[in-house]
Amino acid sequence: MKYKYQGDFKQKKKQGWALNLYRNTQKGYIGGVCAGLADHFDIDTWVVRLAVFGGFLFLGGFTVMAYIGLWVFLDPKPDYEDIEYEYDERHHTYRPKKMFKYAESASARLHKAKDKLNTIAASVTNMERHVTSRKFDLNRQFSDLKDD
Incomplete structure (x- = not known):
């Protein structure tokens, strides 16, 4: 049966x-x-x-x-x-195909996140440095003269 x-x-x-x-x-x-x-x-x-x-x-x-x-x-x-x-x-x-998804270790993922945050922080620092510089202020004043 x-x-x-x-x-x-x-x-x-x-x-x-x-x-x-x-x-x-x-x-x-x-x-x-x-x-x-x-x-x-x-x-x-x-x-x-x-x-x-x-x-x-x-x-x-x-x-x-x-x-x-x-x-x-x-x-x-x-x-x-x-x-x-x-x-x-x-x-x-x-x-x-396996039971668990492929993933890197937690420390490797944390290291990658730290690297990305460091890259973003460096970009923000460069942007702040440019915005607060005298050259940026001078360029803004020249662009304001062109608009008038």
Whole structure:
């Protein structure tokens, strides 16, 4: 007996749950779950493996069950052409679709904002210097004479 949502489940699984979330069997040791999660979150594979090992030490069977569950719920990574892409406005390019949007770190964004504010402050300083100069005052007086 087929359930109503069985085809929907298989389709979503095949499409990476609309997040490009797959197992990477080429870089993986057992099932490719850690390598797939590392690819998805753009971090090194060893970090995910260390987190899983730490989870196994502290949570035991729960981590094993979660790993097996992800092994079942994630399809192996398809060919390069089958991956879903989205347009990244900030970098003006297409990138693989991920769970989180691509963003720079907070410190990098703060540094860019600081640079923009410094540029604006320099422009305002130059404008004030020009407006308060004698040359500007003289040019304004000459333009007032032309109008009369």
